[in-house]
Every structure is written in C-alpha cells, then in structure tokens.
Amino acid sequence: MIFFDPLEQEERAQTYRLFAYLFLDIPDTDLIQEFENYSETEIKDTYEEICDDFIFLFTEGNVPNYEAFYRQELYSGIPINFYLDDIQHFYWTAGVAVDEEFDLPPDHISMELIFMSYLIQQRLIELQIEFLKRLCEWLPLFCDTLYEKAKTDFYKEVAYSLKEFVLSECEDIL
16 A cells, blocks of 8 residues: 555655645645656647746636635535635644645645645644545646646646556556
8 A cells, every 4th residue: 555655655745745846836846847757748739838827827817726616516515614714624633734835725636736745744644545535536626627728738747647656546546
C-alpha cells in the first residue's frame, strides 16, 4: 500500500505541490519544464501563450479555481460558508493555521493541493483519506472545465494530468 513506501510518499507530495504551484501564479519556465518532465510531454506553446492563457483562465475568472464554486454546482442550495468552514476544519484538525495575510481563500485549488502535500509529508493517513475523498468529488469537474476552456495545449495537458493523477489516487486509496 502506498502509505508505507517513503519514496512513493515523497513523489506523491511533490506531485501535489507541482500542481498547486501551476495554479498559484503564472508559471515560470522552470515550473513549465518540471511539468513537462512529470507529464512526459513536450510543450509546444510559447511562454507568452501560456502566460496569456493563465490570465484568461484564472485572473479573468473564466475557470473558477475554488472548491465552493464546484460544490455549489454539484449540491445546489448549500451556502458557500458551509464549504469554507468545512475546509477550515480540515486545516485546524491537521494543526495548520492559514495566515490571514495570505491572499488565497482556504478553498483555492492551490491551497488544497499544498495541504494534501502537507498531509502526506506529516503521514496523517486518516486525514489524507478524508481529504482525498473531498478532492475526488469536485476536482474532476474543475479539470473538465479547465480542459474545455484552455486555449493552450499546456493547460489542457495540466487539466488532463491532474485529473488522471487524482483519479488514480482515489482508486488506490479509497
């Protein structure tokens, strides 16, 4: 089982961090290269095209990158604050305090992926399983939306790879 292999644990944590950083800000060329290595694909988009696509997708809000948005699509009628309180509860349970000066809300995809990396590194197996269940519910919908709206092959590949990774995790763990 993957929880007991330290090398697999570190690889999983690194993969979650890689994806988190891809949604945090416009990726630099080193991060794009790291993703190319991970996905074993050659990105043919120019750096400018990738930057423009990030702005179009996330800065301009064409692809919401917040869990609450997708949860409301799945379970209409439940207030956003319910989801935010619920995610905050996970952070508190793991002993993580989100700095109020941090610009991202607790349900931002980057926050959640970094948190999953933290759970893996801390070997908090029960919380990993519970949090992964949560990711498995909404992340595929996010990835499908990203794939549909991305203008570059880079972000289409990011969407495909993230969805495959998380679904594989779900199969392995759940």
